[in-house]
Amino acid sequence: MPVIETKNLTKSFGGKTVLSDFNISVNQGEVFGLLGSNGAGKTTAIDCILGTKKPDSGTVRILGLNPKTERKKLFENVGVQFQELHYQDKITVSELCEMTSALYHNVNDYKRLLLEFGLNEKSKSIVNELSGGQKQKLFVLLALIPKAKVIFLDELTTGLDTKARRDIWNTLKKLKENGLTIFLVSHFMDEVEALCDNICILKQGKIVFSGNVQNAIQSSPYKTLENAYLWYSGEEVTE
């Protein structure tokens, strides 16, 4: 049984279709990348998969559960990092971690995660006062607090320096080896190549490519994923 499966997800806003016939299937232990230019429908796709938006038609199953009607049971096993920051003013790093931990039955020790992510010394700092990179790391960390079977990461390394990105990639690779399924949205093709088994490219709400990274390159007239990606998204490729 696939860990994430969508069938014919369709969503429109004000008469404009932003996602149409979105079908994906992600297996356990797989890293799946959702790609597409800004406005291609990635955020809507994530929202419909997680049940924070109701699709006009189509079905979603995560771990065999319906995210809208079986939310409580499902999200015990799902970690989510949203693209934007969602936290209270004046909250400190450790308070945010503690609060997040309290929401789940089975959790990873956040103090260990802070240490692993090099954020230990910042645990008493106000989240708002962290640097962009530190915040970004913290939000990935929050998604790892539940002992999840699948995690969703929306633009996980935006704003991070090279070293920090590599650190996070390594952490994710380790988690993947332990059987974690990872769904990620990314704009960085090096990241996609380093992490993803399968990808799906969205263009104006439609899937224009679905398959593994090698296939994506081979089925295009180009030799790099970045160029292939631009070609699929209908952008001009300038080498």
Next chain:
Amino acid sequence: MKVFTTLLRTELKLSLRGMDMIIFAICLPVIVMVILGIVYGNNPENLAASFPAVSTIAICAGGVMGLPLVISGYRQNKILKRFKVTPVSPALLLFVQTMIYTIYSVVSLILVYLTASIFFGFRLPGSWLQFIGAFVLVMISMFSIGMLVGGVSPNTKIASIIASILYFPMLIFSGATLPYEVMPTPLQKAADIMPLTQGIKILKAVSLDKPIDNIILSLIIICTIAIVCTALSVKFFKWE
């Protein structure tokens, strides 16, 4: 239960860090009580009429200022959305917030009572049980207004404008600070349209042990507000 206590503890810490409620729900009522105590020091009846009025200042601050701002802020910062992808319902966060404003209201009530009784010899003529009952009713009613304002305002800016329109006139003219009894009749009539004025009338009647017949209308108004606002906020609440 662990979720609730952790959320309550953290949110309470955050709220205290904000200081606004300490000033408007804790310090302000005590200061007003001291002033009215000095003014009415030799008149136990006026003092007895002031206590229930002053005890609502914190309810007003929390209900129509604190709650709308925190709820609309949490929606705007997508904290409510974040809770939607956890096993815990964002409604629990709203419940925690109402608990926090309940705590402020009760602490304020206790401090106002201690101030009035220790320094000005105040004794409640009516029944405490009835008073507490009325206090809770007024609180539910005012909090339901705040929940509705916070729940349906499109953003924090609009929420804060509506909150100010509700808060400041009620703080000044409902009798919570400036005694209703000293207002000229036309002003009293105008003040009567404010929900808190009706709430204070109920609290005064029970604390002065007056017959309940005089406040039937106020009771109906307060209960109607509570029911209507709660129903509307449940129906139209915007999570994002």
